Amino acid sequence: MSLSLTVNGKRRTSAADPVTPLVDVLREEFHLTGAKPVCREGFCGACMVLLDDKPTPSCLMPASLAQGCEIRTVEGLGAGDTLNTIQQALEACDAVQCGMCFPGMVVTLTHFLTTSPRATRDDIRAALTGNICRCTGYERIVDAALTALAKE
Ligand code: FES
Ligand code: FES
Structure with a gap:
C-alpha cells in the first residue's frame, strides 16, 4: 500500500x-x-x-x-527562487554559520513571525528553544528575526 x-x-x-x-x-x-x-x-x-x-x-x-x-x-517557504522575509533577513544579518540548523530555524521563525507580529527579543528567544544551533550564533539569528518583523 x-x-x-x-x-x-x-x-x-x-x-x-x-x-x-x-x-x-x-x-x-x-x-x-x-x-x-x-x-x-x-x-x-x-x-x-x-x-x-x-x-x-x-x-x-x-x-x-x-x-x-x-x-x-x-x-x-519562499516563492520560487525568491527567499522569504526571514531568509532574506538571516542572510542580511550574516547569521548563517555552518548552516546545519538553518532549515529548521527558518521553518520555526517563518511560522512564529506570522503568528507573533509584535514579538520582542525575549519572545523570539523563547520561540527558538526547540531549535539548537551548535555554532551558537543565536544573537544574529534573533537580530534577523527582529529585522524581518520590522519589514512586515
Ligand atoms: S532530528 Fe528531529 S528534532 Fe533533531
Ligand atoms: S549555523 Fe551551524 S548549527 Fe547553526
Missing part, C-alpha cells in the same frame, strides 16, 4: 513502510533535503517542517500519520 502525502502543495506518493520517519521520506524519496535528521529524538529542531501550519519535528512523525496533512518544508 502506498502512502499519499501533500508536500509543498503537491500530492506525492511513497512506497515507504508506514512507520518510516517523515524526514526520511522527504529526503530519500522526494529529494527535499532541507530537513536534517540530526538527533532523531525531537530535541534539536533541524528536521522541523510545518504540518498543517504547525512546526513539527519530522524525525518523530511516522510518514503514514502525515497523510491528510499539508506538509510544508523549507523548500516550500
